[in-house]
Amino acid sequence: MKTTSITAIAAFAIAGAVVSAPAMARDEIQIKGSSTVLPYATIVAEAFGENFDFPTPVVQGGGSGAGRKALCEGVGENTIDIANSSSRIKQSDIDNCKANGVDGVMEVRIGYDGIVFASDINGAEFAFTPSDWYNALAAKVVKDGKLVDNTAKAWKDVNDALPAQAILAFIPGTKHGTREVFDVKVLEAGCEATGAFEMFKEMNGGDKKAAGKACIALRTDGASVDIDGDYTETLARLDANKNGIGVFGLSFYENNTDKLRVATMSGITPSTETIAKGEYPVSRPLFFYVKLAHLGVIPGLQEYIDFFVSDDMAGPDGPLAAYGLVSDPELAKTQEMVANGGKPMPPLN
Amino acid sequence: MTEISASAPVGTDNDATRPKRRDIGIKRRYAAENRFRALGIGAVSIAVLALVFLLISILSNGLSAFRQTFVAFDVTLDAAVLDKAGNRDPAEMAKVTTIGYGNLLKKALAADLEARGVSTEGISSKEIAGLLSKEAPAQLRNRVLADPGLVGQTISFKTYATGRIDGYYKGRVTMESAALDSNVSPEQLTLADRMRGAGMLTVGFNTGFLFGPDASELRPEAAGLGIAILGSAYMMILVLVMSLPLGIAASIYLEEFAPQNRFTDLIEVNINNLAAVPSIVFGLLGLAIFINFAGLPQSAPVVGALVLTLMTLPTIIIATRAALKAVPPSIREAALGIGASKMQAIFHHVLPLAMPGILTGTIIGLAQALGETAPLLLIGMVAFVRDFPAAPPEGFFDPAAALPVQVYNWTQRADPAFVERASGAIIVLLVFLFLMNLIAIVLRRQFERRW
Structure with a gap:
């Protein structure tokens, strides 16, 4: 009797603890999306982790559409912060975002492919x-x-x-x-x-x-x-x-x-x-989309975005260009927009 | 007499004294047996050939991943560059980024080549620096920040050579391919040869491959399996802890206590069916329940373990029930006969005898879970993770990779150096699977009882 009850209690305790564990405060940035942008994002994430006191962002592939869908799933620590995309966000994505309470999404163009x-x-x-x-x-x-x-x-x-x-x-x-x-x-x-x-x-x-x-x-x-x-x-x-x-x-x-x-x-x-x-x-242009509600909540998010579009990374002599990204001639504009806290997307026409 | 011999059936057997032989098809039956044996040998040889082919292709592609080309040279850590304030305060020194360290390394390598008399004629300084892995500045920066006292000194520094140079010594890159390659030039290869002659370039065992984190596509030479191995280990621990007690309790109840009725029949059928459900279905379930509903973090070993537990449970339950069934009824009856309760009979006598079978089933279930990729793709384990997860239990909730997923991940990378890494990762995975199966065999040998 003793042995069974102990086994049973142990099993339930473990299962219970695992399922009821509160989502821990997340301190790393989570990124998902286009497999075309993935190598660029990993290069930036790697350099970001090396040079900043923040953890290295976790980057997933899965495709542009999947990334945008995950971005629009809602606001909160168990949703991603950035969606990489090799095509522009669609009105249906924006509608989906609105329906799930994700109001502000910032578009950042990183260059051309x-x-x-x-x-x-x-x-x-x-x-x-x-x-x-x-x-x-x-x-x-x-x-x-x-x-x-x-x-x-x-x-x-x-x-x-x-x-x-x-x-x-x-x-x-x-x-x-x-x-x-x-x-x-x-x-x-x-x-x-x-x-x-x-x-x-x-x-x-x-x-x-x-x-x-x-x-x-x-x-x-x-x-x-x-x-x-x-x-x-x-x-x-x-x-x-x-x-x-x-x-x-x-x-x-x-x-x-x-x-x-x-x-x-x-x-x-x-x-x-x-x-x-x-x-x-x-x-074609390559983008990433940032959930504005996570800025200031997830540590290092603003720094990561600034770092991504900096000349050291996305500039014509940076490592992204060395890997094959065509640097955006209007990068300075993007840098300025991002540094000013970003702005939500204007409606698509 | 003559009549009989005349009417005897065709054949050599016309000895009149013997009785007439009935045709029982001996020849036909022997032929059938031989045919079957030949088919069996054929089937086994095809299987062996396939296995040998697989092993040879993996080993020939992957063994080179365990060796790596290193560059060693002297670096003078210039205080004017690395510590402008001059107070050796790591917080202030952290302002010098890897780009600053990269420039320092570039100069240091050129200076050291000159000091050692290695000719660099006709090679631009950019190409010389191109021999070094892009991981090198980060390695140097970490070393300096960990020990600020190094600033101002000249240290000997060993780092990875870039993937193409490494490939040159592994036969992947040749002078002909380098002439066409935009990432390496034949001049760089000849310089590498000269450096090898001067002892600056060495090929050695690659510990970074086993213990280092993954790296981006710009530095395939630095990519390692450390996080994937750790993530897989975390998952296996959790799967074992969760599935073994649950599985054994469920099977003991079903096998020994449960009444035989429609409901238990239904459960039994369901368990057998669950064992055959494609694993990706469990991934979808895990995404919906553990991440979207329970709010567990993405890419975390704990979610992977929960999904794999669901997948392994039916295997363990089926194996455990078979092991319990294999214990002879005489054991139970003898225990009951001398006055043990049913509970005592099972826990004191039946379960210990069934344990080898249960453990074997569990380990085989775990080995299956270790190699599982599909469900992990859906719960975000296929991510680029570079920070090691913390020690358990917090580490169970940190992002990590897993071995089979790392293989999948590396096969998708553009740089050809990752092909070798992926095969190397397969070798590591096979070694782990082999070890687990070995443990299963040893346990069975050690504790098996025969009646």
Whole structure:
């Protein structure tokens, strides 16, 4: 009898203590979101922990959408403080935040990220335009003034200047923020350039949205492969299939220049310089979103934000730029905005 | 006689004196047996081959993670740079950031190369400093702040070489790949060779890999498993403490005391089903209940342990019930026969005899929990954590990583140096699993009773 009751009491005491333990005062910053921003955030978090008397922030990946959703879950120590995002916050996120009592969210733009097209280092050289990609991957393309199913087999079929290599593209899956940029900056741009957009619009009775949707519909015969994993998976696929062309982030490419040959887009070679100048077309801003209600509550939050956008970190000679972030030309403005305690987001237009 | 021999069945057996043999299919049956044996051997060899392939690929990729290239050189800790106030007050010295220490190291390395007569012709000072890990300034800063008396002295300082230089000595980086690589140049590699000749560059065992914290993508050479090992250990302790008493109590009740009715049948079916539920479901449950409802912190070992306990409990209950069932009824009956109560019979006689089976089941359950990744991803254990959790019990609530999650994490990093680290982490994880299974076998051998 004695032994059982002791065992039982011990079990319940442990379970009880664990479940009823009050959430302890949190002293480290918690960050979650985009896997594109993740390496930058870890670099800053690491340097922050080294140089300040605050604990190193805890940074999670999981995707931009997941980060913004977690940010909007509510106010309190068991919710995150910062959401990293590789695309701009959506009105639905802001509404969700409001509904959960998260009123003030500050947007901080940390810089720009380029999206590059690369093939195996020993393969042929490519010089693409958005129209080439549209004609190679779209479900329907314009041929002799008519919309027909895409039957292009090799890149040469699309553009005579390209090598006669079979079309095989590894593009990011739809859950990635990168795919959104690929859709808008490459497919939609190509769609408009080839005149398919106008024809789609006509077909849908002038509906621009429906035409845009038709533009990003891809062929399903295996020429384009969605990669739902990360860039390491794309690289492994390229390694297994030397004919493929992969879509990567600029920083990933910069870390693997000995394995990948980068293609130009509209004649511009992607680099931090050409993206900063706005010459390379396929780039996007990167953000993080701060819960204003946590400023002054979570120790070190203000210092972390200041530190992130400081010239030592996000500037053109800082470690983030060394890793592949394209430094924001308007960084000084961001620094000023952040130093003044930040301001809540203006309504999205 | 001749008639019989004439009508004898075909075959060599036409000796008239023997009785006619009935065809019982000996040959066919032997053939079937041989076929089955061959299939069995085939199945075993395929399994062994797969295992060998797995081990070879992991070992060949990962063993190099335990070795590391270090750079050692003399650093003069200039008081004018590190302690402007001149009072050796750590609080004021902390104002000098790692950037300041980085510049100091850059100069010190160039000066030491010159002092040792290592030629640095045609290599920019930036490239020379590029040989050092970005972890180095932080290491030096921590050392100086811990002992301000060092300022003004010249100390010998040993730190990691950068991941690419390390990769050069492990065969991952070659002169050809360096020519194409934007992070390292062939000149840097030749300089590294010269430094190795001068004894400044050494390759040695990498304690930092086992005991250091994770590091960002800019410094793969500094990334370690310390926090992941500690986090996994915390979780295993908590899982053991929570699941063993609960599991044993539940199985003793179900096996020995519970009445046989529909309700207990239902419980039994449910336990068996729970054991087969995909682990990610427990992760979702943990996120909803322990984090969102109970308000426990994210990324904390305690939440991971609770989730893994839920996952391990059915395994332990099933193993314990099987162990209890395996104790012969004669033991119970003898105990009851000489006047023991049911409780006494179970706790004094049945449970001790069932203990080896229970412990084996528990350890196998724990080993399964140790390698579990999916539920931990959902409760925030897949985070970049660089501060070690405190000692228990507070440490159970501090953010930490776990071994399998660290593997997952590192396979996603862009720098190729992390491939080797991930494989190294798998080796560490396999060693832990092997040790746990070894303990299970020893316990079974030690305490097993045969009847």
